[in-house]
Amino acid sequence: MITIGRMQADTNELMVGYPENSIERKIISGMSAAEGTYRFGSREELEFEVNLRTEIVNSAWALYRSNMDFAVFRESRCNPYYWRKTREGGFMLNESVSPYDAVIDIYTNGREYATECATAMIIVYYGALAKVYGKELFDSVFSFIHLMNWHYIDRNLKEIGYMIRPRAYLPGDRRYVVNPDVNPVTPEWRGENLIDLSDGKYYGHGIGVYTVEVFIRALNNNRREDADEEAYFMETAANPNYSHLYGIYRRYN
Amino acid sequence: MRGRNNLLEDIRKRYGTEECINTFREMCKTQKDRAVALINDARLGFATLYILIPVIKEFDLSEHLSPKNNRAVTICESIKKRKEPTLADIEGTLEWILTSGSEDDGLCDEFDTIIDDAASLLINKFHNSKILPTVAKIIFSRNAKGGYIHDLVWVFFRSRNIEALVITAGYLLSKNEKNVRLARELLNIHEDVSGKKAEYKKMFQWIKENYPYIRFTGENFLYSSRPNPFDIDVKSKYLCKSDIAKTDQIPEFDSLDKEAQTTLADFSGRLFKRSRTDWEKFMKQPIEAQLEEARRYLR
Numbered sequence: 001m002i003t004i005g006r007m008q009a010d011t012n013e014l015m016v017g018y019p020e021n022s023i024e025r026k027i028i029s030g031m032s033a034a035e036g037t038y039r040f041g042s043r044e045e046l047e048f049e050v051n052l053r054t055e056i057v058n059s060a061w062a063l064y065r066s067n068m069d070f071a072v073f074r075e076s077r078c079n080p081y082y083w084r085k086t087r088e089g090g091f092m093l094n095e096s097v098s099p100y101d102a103v104i105d106i107y108t109n110g111r112e113y114a115t116e117c118a119t120a121m122i123i124v125y126y127g128a129l130a131k132v133y134g135k136e137l138f139d140s141v142f143s144f145i146h147l148m149n150w151h152y153i154d155r156n157l158k159e160i161g162y163m164i165r166p167r168a169y170l171p172g173d174r175r176y177v178v179n180p181d182v183n184p185v186t187p188e189w190r191g192e193n194l195i196d197l198s199d200g201k202y203y204g205h206g207i208g209v210y211t212v213e214v215f216i217r218a219l220n221n222n223r224r225e226d227a228d229e230e231a232y233f234m235e236t237a238a239n240p241n242y243s244h245l246y247g248i249y250r251r252y253n
Numbered sequence: 254m255r256g257r258n259n260l261l262e263d264i265r266k267r268y269g270t271e272e273c274i275n276t277f278r279e280m281c282k283t284q285k286d287r288a289v290a291l292i293n294d295a296r297l298g299f300a301t302l303y304i305l306i307p308v309i310k311e312f313d314l315s316e317h318l319s320p321k322n323n324r325a326v327t328i329c330e331s332i333k334k335r336k337e338p339t340l341a342d343i344e345g346t347l348e349w350i351l352t353s354g355s356e357d358d359g360l361c362d363e364f365d366t367i368i369d370d371a372a373s374l375l376i377n378k379f380h381n382s383k384i385l386p387t388v389a390k391i392i393f394s395r396n397a398k399g400g401y402i403h404d405l406v407w408v409f410f411r412s413r414n415i416e417a418l419v420i421t422a423g424y425l426l427s428k429n430e431k432n433v434r435l436a437r438e439l440l441n442i443h444e445d446v447s448g449k450k451a452e453y454k455k456m457f458q459w460i461k462e463n464y465p466y467i468r469f470t471g472e473n474f475l476y477s478s479r480p481n482p483f484d485i486d487v488k489s490k491y492l493c494k495s496d497i498a499k500t501d502q503i504p505e506f507d508s509l510d511k512e513a514q515t516t517l518a519d520f521s522g523r524l525f526k527r528s529r530t531d532w533e534k535f536m537k538q539p540i541e542a543q544l545e546e547a548r549r550y551l552r
Contacts, residue, residue: 073401074362088401118475149403150478161478176476184373186335187404191475224377225337238477 001037002028004046014046023054023171026198036167041243048249049242052132053172059107059127060195060203063120066110070117070206072188073148079105079112083147090119090148099142100135103127117193118149120205121174124195125160125240137252156244163236171198173237177212179219181227189222196237259296261305270304270360277305281312288312293319299350300357303329303364321346332370333363337378344379347371351384355391359400373408382414389420393432403474406439410482413469418460418483425453441481462522465495487511490518493525493532505540513544520547 002009011032018024027050031038040046071077073089082102083091093102103126106113115123126145130138146152150161160174169175173196182190192215194202203209207218212233219231265273280288291297292305292314302322306329309315315323324346331338350371358368372388375381388409395402409417424436426449437444437452445452460467466489472480489497491506491514506514517540525532535543 073403074366087399088403116475149474150476150480151403151474153478158478163477178471178476180471183337184377184408185332185337185370187369187373187407190407190473193475225339 001034002031002040002046003037004040004043009040009043009046014043023057023198024050027053027170027172030168030170034168038167044250045243045246048132048246052128052240052242052245053170055128055131056124056172056195057197059124059131060197061209062107062127063110063124063205064203064209066107068106068110068120068123068205069114071114073116076115076119077113078115079109081105086146086148088148089115090146090152091115092147093145098135098139099145100130100138102145103130103138115147115205116149116188117205119147121193121195122147122149122153122157122160124203125157129245133249133252137249141248156248157240159241159244160238163234163238165235166237166239169196169237171196173239175202175212175237176234177204177215177219177231178234179223179231180229181223182219183222183224186222189219192219259291259294259298259301261291261301262296262298265301265304273301274304274308278308278311281308281314285312285314289314289317293317293322298353298356299325300354300360300364302326303354303360303367321349325350328371329367332367338374344375344381347375347379348381348384351375352387355387358391358395359398365401369404369408372405373411376408376412380412382412382416385409385412385414385416386420389417389424393424393427393429393435396435397429397431402435406482407473407475410439410469410473411471415460415464415467418467419457422453422456422460425449425456439482441479463490466490466518466522485515485518487514487518491521493521509540509544516547516551517544520550 002011002014011028014028015025018028076085076089076091078085078091082094082097082105084094086092093099103123106123107127126142129142133141141156142154145154153161163176166173175194175196176191177194178191179189192204192207194204194212194215197203197209200211201209202212202215204215207215216231216233261273261277264276277288280291292302292309302325306326309318309326315326318326324340324343327340328338328343328346328350351368354364354368354371358365368391372384375384388405392402392405392409395405418440421436421439424432427433427436433449440456442452442456445455463485466486467483468486469483470481472482474480488501488503488506489495506517509517521532521535524535535546538546
């Protein structure tokens, strides 16, 4: 169910203006069919979440098509004009470059970058926010960016690191496939972060865009010799705090 | 070999990697037997063997290597190919790689990967928990220097050993604030206003009270920004049984919310320690009465 203010919203009315089979419609109908309630202070706030989730999906597709390579943190690489590689293998934004331009560069010059799946997820979120916020707001909100894994997250995005059982699974969710019996010398295969692209498709950096069964199979192929437990899809999901990000957007506009 | 130290070790530590490689190469050309004796000397550490592997190959010395060194070279080759080593009897060699290599952690990325993978094989494959203090030492030393720790942290908690928590708790007393912060993150606790010692004491007490019921979750920084590497099995604590079957059903308990389950489990665990007779009486009460009593006591 969706409520705006204290009123239950009319799902059909909310969908007007969005094309048939669009991601936006799938998000709204997913929220509407959920057991729990999705509460919004205004219609604009709902539209912001729908828009940002849609851009997360679009950014995941764009990153997939950017040809950014997969590499473990020790072998990661980045465009040194925009980013400095840290000792840990993460990327730190260079001073005196635009954060917006630096993020967009990853999408346009993907071949110059290589990293692990968790970093790719964070790049997807920044890519989506760059689209929704635009250059000026994005640059002022995210003046310092450290791309790595969930250990280093901007305070405005901290919720993307918290995995919880959601009210419903929606396009734009971050999901996780875990591989308990991973080969001990390939720890990068201990799990795969995914973005829900809708219609049963997921993006996982280094593997591609597939159904979850394909990701499970890929992880199972990288288990230890005497493995007895299969990789499995976790029931938890993570999302940014859409309401908080909307607050920043509203104050600016 | 006379003297206290191995000559190649000394040269590497005093004059650096290049000088050690050059000296060994010259020795291979003119005094092959001496070179072999030095490399097989028990006082040689893994880091020195590691940097000399290309020279060992260059002069075809592999067949002259001691069994331990031979296994170590094969392990390095497997790890470079990202393959699990299939050799038999490698646990001792892996321990040597990790313990002697830990002193030179940070030598280069490839070397550090071998150290991480040796730890991973020892914990995941051989269930070796003797090495946990060494693994912790590497994690916190790297953390202090800003190095890559996340694979090792994952491996450390994969041991599913309470010792991992006790060792981590010890770092709450570290003089290095960055390490104190990491210890807090790994133990999932917030800074205690009453100071580090109180924080450590509280954590230690918590481990002592809960150790039979602690379960390791496998969560790590690849999955979450607030990984909970371990958790309390509340049902197990409520029943004061460390080995309950997954299928054990207590519908009245299972249907409670997390807060109520935790309250009941905490009270039950404490009562069990204080008086077995009182605990048995308590467990015979209806769950609502149990919860009321537990809340009253723990308030």
